[in-house]
Amino acid sequence: QSALTQPASVSGSPGQSITISCTGTSSDVGSYNYVSWYQQHPGKAPKLMIFDVSDRPSGVSNRFSGSKSGNTASLTISGLQAEDEADYYCSSYTSSSARVFGGGTKLTVL
């Protein structure tokens, strides 16, 4: 199972919006609405930000939103803040009853 494809890095200025893409295949992202996104600050454990493509856990800012079209899922962060600077990983359920992560995207807030 190959990793999902994410851009290595994205950047934006405070207040702006950015979108991180996550491209899989018809065996994972394209077939299931079980896409989740995780935020990881340096030296910390990952934190769930979005699940089931577009749902937010309690306590996660509504500045974070998710969507999916075909084999590509996306995470959008609006109103960028300095604290959003982190690595972001997408993940999807797969047809082999497994889970696959993306390679990760480093978000820099300029």
Place this chain on the structure above:
Amino acid sequence: EVQLVQSGAEVKKPGESLRISCKVSGYSFTSHWISWVRQMPGKGLEWMGRIDPRDSYTNYSPSFQGHVTISADKSISTVYLQWSSLRASDTAMYYCARLYVLPDPLDYWGQGTLVTVSS
């Protein structure tokens, strides 16, 4: 409060065995699957496998099948990740994470256990 507390950092030699643990609290241990996730130094997250604590049924990623064993002890609400023969390439941070509902998402994570394998 849901907590997953992992055992401390380990330094081992190639060929040695190792078992690291993940003790959960704040919810019914048998109500949620637990997954293990590897993160090699400077790299991304990799799903290793998961266990259903009710009956210790496991699923493994093909990348890790046969090299690691995931187990659970209901009596002490603890999940384990075990190696019988470590390799230098096993050097990584290992996270346990609770599966909210099969098959997604991983809603609570342990703090991580750093495993260093070096001769």
